Amino acid sequence: MAEPFLIGDRMTGGYGGADILHGCTVAVEKGEIAVIVGPNGAGKSTAMKAVFGMLNIHAGAVRLNGEDITRLSPQARVAKGMAFVPQTHNIFTSMTVEENLEMGAFLRRDDISGTIDEVYRLFPILKEKRRQAAGELSGGQRQQVAVGRALMTRPSVLMLDEPTAGVSPIVMDELFDRIIEVARTGISILMVEQNARQALEIADKGYVLVQGSNAYTDTGRALLDDPEVRRTFLGG
Ligand SMILES: Nc1ncnc2c1ncn2[C@@H]1O[C@H](COP(=O)(O)OP(=O)(O)O)[C@@H](O)[C@H]1O
Ligand SMILES: [Mg+2]
Numbered sequence: 001m002a003e004p005f006l007i008g009d010r011m012t013g014g015y016g017g018a019d020i021l022h023g024c025t026v027a028v029e030k031g032e033i034a035v036i037v038g039p040n041g042a043g044k045s046t047a048m049k050a051v052f053g054m055l056n057i058h059a060g061a062v063r064l065n066g067e068d069i070t071r072l073s074p075q076a077r078v079a080k081g082m083a084f085v086p087q088t089h090n091i092f093t094s095m096t097v098e099e100n101l102e103m104g105a106f107l108r109r110d111d112i113s114g115t116i117d118e119v120y121r122l123f124p125i126l127k128e129k130r131r132q133a134a135g136e137l138s139g140g141q142r143q144q145v146a147v148g149r150a151l152m153t154r155p156s157v158l159m160l161d162e163p164t165a166g167v168s169p170i171v172m173d174e175l176f177d178r179i180i181e182v183a184r185t186g187i188s189i190l191m192v193e194q195n196a197r198q199a200l201e202i203a204d205k206g207y208v209l210v211q212g213s214n215a216y217t218d219t220g221r222a223l224l225d226d227p228e229v230r231r232t233f234l235g236g
Contacts, residue, residue, distance in 0.1 A: 005030040005188050006064050006082075006157050011050045013057035020046045021212045023060065028157065028188040028205065033179065035220065037196040037233065038209035044192040045087055047209065048161050051190070052084045053077050064157070078107060083155035087162050087192070090146040093135030097126050100134050100145050104152030112152065119148040122178055140171035144178075151182070158182060160191035176202050197234050200224050208233055 004027035014020035020043045028034035036044045049055040051062055053074040061070045064080055072080070092100055101119055105112040120127035123144040129137060134145050143163050150158055163179070164172040172195060180202055183189050193199035200206050203220030208229060216229050223229050230236060 003063065003066060004028060006051070006190065007062070008047060008051040009061050009063065011047065011057045011060035011062070013050060013055060013059070014046070015055070019212065021050060021057065021060075023214075024050075024209065024212055025060075025214055025217075026051065026190065026207050028190045030156075030188055031183055031186045032204040033183050033189040033191070033202055033220075034205040034207065035196075035199045035203035036190070036192045036207045036209060037194075037199065038207075038215070039233075042209040043212040044209055045161055046212070048084070048159055048190070048192055052082065052159060075107075078153055078155075081153075081156035082159065083150035083153055083157065084159040085146045085150045085161060085163065087165065091134045091142055091149065094133055096131050097134050097137070097145055098130040100149050101126075101152055104149035107153055115152055115154060119151055122151075122181065123148055138171075140167040140175065143167065143175060147175075147178070147182075155187060157188045157190065160189065162192050162194055164193065164195055172198065197224065200234075 007027035008025060010023045010025055011021045012019055012023055024047050026036055026047055038044055046055060050057050053072055061068055069077060069080060092103060101116050125141055126144055126148060134142060164175050179189055200220040200223050206218060206220045206223040207214060208216040216223060
């Protein structure tokens with residue numbers, strides 16, 4: 001089988017002390033949605049940072065479209081088409097919504113107005129609030145700003161760390177619908193989710209991480225149907 005579009009392949013590493021990731025693999029195919037779930041402290045955010053180049057791994061590799069990018073800086077990965085929305089501090093709260101989107105396009109030298117329009121089409125509320133400080137928005141709207149900002153580089157891969165953290169179930173469903181829409185445009189989505197059950201419902205592929213290792217890997221559907229996974233990680 002051909003290699004996935006983006007793969008963090010058997011990654012081992014941590015923050016300088018003991019390793020956090022132990023041969024951990026996560027991957028996503030072109031235009032698909034891959035979801036990483038698992039208990040608190042399992043290393044989900046660490047795996048995302050490793051894939052994005054914010055963490056040195058001393059074994060394993062990261063490859064994008066067949067190219068080894070293991071040694072590239074995060075900035076260089078952005079230039080290669082990767083975008084990352086971290087779990088926290090993912091917007092500039094004192095800047096307006098539109099300024100946040102403009103900041104997202106900092107690497108571009110071409111006309112960004114078309115991309116801003118696309119983001120506003122995806123998230124109409126952001127157009128209404130474009131002149132408001134992003135910090136004044138609701139939690140769900142801020143997450144839209146963060147995702148919209150990430151889309152401004154026109155990435156081929158969008159990485160999201162808990163995009164629905166702290167939002168209501170209705171807002172979560174809405175955000176997941178938008179994420180599906182983004183994937184349908186051909187952008188690969190690699191995301192971490194606390195709302196494991198709902199996220200696996202929309203996942204082409206799911207990864208259950210435990211203590212920095214892969215516990216279960218399968219399609220989202222198969223993981224939801226696996227009695228062991230349900231009992232241990234999905235609350236029955
Ligand atoms: N910046 C850091 N420096 C040192 N250890 C960290 C850092 N960030 C996370 N860790 C540790 O790495 C482990 C995995 O954390 P994390 O990847 O944030 O888990 P998750 O996202 O699955 O909740 C935890 O034991 C955590 O304490
Ligand atoms: Mg985390």
